[in-house]
Amino acid sequence: MSTIALEARALGKKYRRAWGLRDCTFQLPEGRIAALVGPNGAGKSTIMGLATGLLRPTEESIEVFGQRPGDQGSPDGLAFLGQDKPLYKGFTVAEMLRAGRELNASWEQEYAESLLADARIDPAAKIGALSGGQRTRVALAVALGRRPRLLMLDEPLADLDPLAREDVMRSLMAEVAETGMTVLLSSHVIADLEEVCDHLVLLIGGKVALTGDIDDLLAEHRLLIGARPESEPDFGPHTVIQRRDTQRQATVLLRTTAPVNLPDWDSDEPNLEELVLSYLRVAGAQETGDSK
Numbered sequence: 001m002s003t004i005a006l007e008a009r010a011l012g013k014k015y016r017r018a019w020g021l022r023d024c025t026f027q028l029p030e031g032r033i034a035a036l037v038g039p040n041g042a043g044k045s046t047i048m049g050l051a052t053g054l055l056r057p058t059e060e061s062i063e064v065f066g067q068r069p070g071d072q073g074s075p076d077g078l079a080f081l082g083q084d085k086p087l088y089k090g091f092t093v094a095e096m097l098r099a100g101r102e103l104n105a106s107w108e109q110e111y112a113e114s115l116l117a118d119a120r121i122d123p124a125a126k127i128g129a130l131s132g133g134q135r136t137r138v139a140l141a142v143a144l145g146r147r148p149r150l151l152m153l154d155e156p157l158a159d160l161d162p163l164a165r166e167d168v169m170r171s172l173m174a175e176v177a178e179t180g181m182t183v184l185l186s187s188h189v190i191a192d193l194e195e196v197c198d199h200l201v202l203l204i205g206g207k208v209a210l211t212g213d214i215d216d217l218l219a220e221h222r223l224l225i226g227a228r229p230e231s232e233p234d235f236g237p238h239t240v241i242q243r244r245d246t247q248r249q250a251t252v253l254l255r256t257t258a259p260v261n262l263p264d265w266d267s268d269e270p271n272l273e274e275l276v277l278s279y280l281r282v283a284g285a286q287e288t289g290d291s292k
């Protein structure tokens, strides 16, 4: 049986007025690169806050490699990089790495230095003089230099240029392949995640709308395209997740485990972006009271 890096069971977090997360259940197996996606306010940062122990659950539980966060601080082996980068502006880059080394027994200086060299960042530069994207690269080097078992990144790519995004994703994939590290990363840009992530946690309105290995999820869905039907079509045993009609054409996302044999429709496996967008549209339509 595979080790579970992160497990939420009926997890709930209530802020002063409202629930930020409710009845949230998922498992993230070790060694995966998981995409944590969902609309603004879905609860992504809340999950990360609960996993680090910065927040405490209101209901049920979250565990990181079987440890409950908060009992003894942040769980062992967990590194977290949030939207506010934990860097001291008055330090030089080299001093920031030194702080990382002094605070972490598992620190690997050479590795952290190589990540900075890849990003072409001068160790003598002051943190305060770096661009937002360069600071992100330093914060990542500090997080990865600890050689974590689980790395959680809250929108790590937001301020990186396209080449830097590719660089960062490549080094994360190499690290996962080499060490078996698990990564959970949130992003609004699904295209960034498509090539690197092999696992998905889709949150909508504080709940898990879809989760699992991406290959399995894609194989369980079919995207149909056909002429807009005159009457309500019969999709047999398959579940219609979402249907969108334009004047002439209809696009339908089905969830199914049975073979799809619908001669009036072109049927294909969706890609990750199509899958996620369909689920988001359903939730958006439910919010506005529109069924399509």
Ligand SMILES: Nc1ncnc2c1ncn2[C@@H]1O[C@H](COP(=O)(O)OP(=O)(O)OP(=O)(O)O)[C@@H](O)[C@H]1O
Binding pocket: 015, 016, 017, 019, 020, 021, 038, 039, 040, 041, 042, 043, 044, 045, 046, 047
């Ligand atoms: N400190 C807080 N006090 C009160 N409510 C909060 C607090 N932090 C988050 N929330 C609420 O909890 C819900 C989940 O917020 P969270 O920040 O986890 O979402 P998110 O998915 O990370 O959003 P985004 O994509 O915008 O970063 C939202 O409705 C938000 O308003």
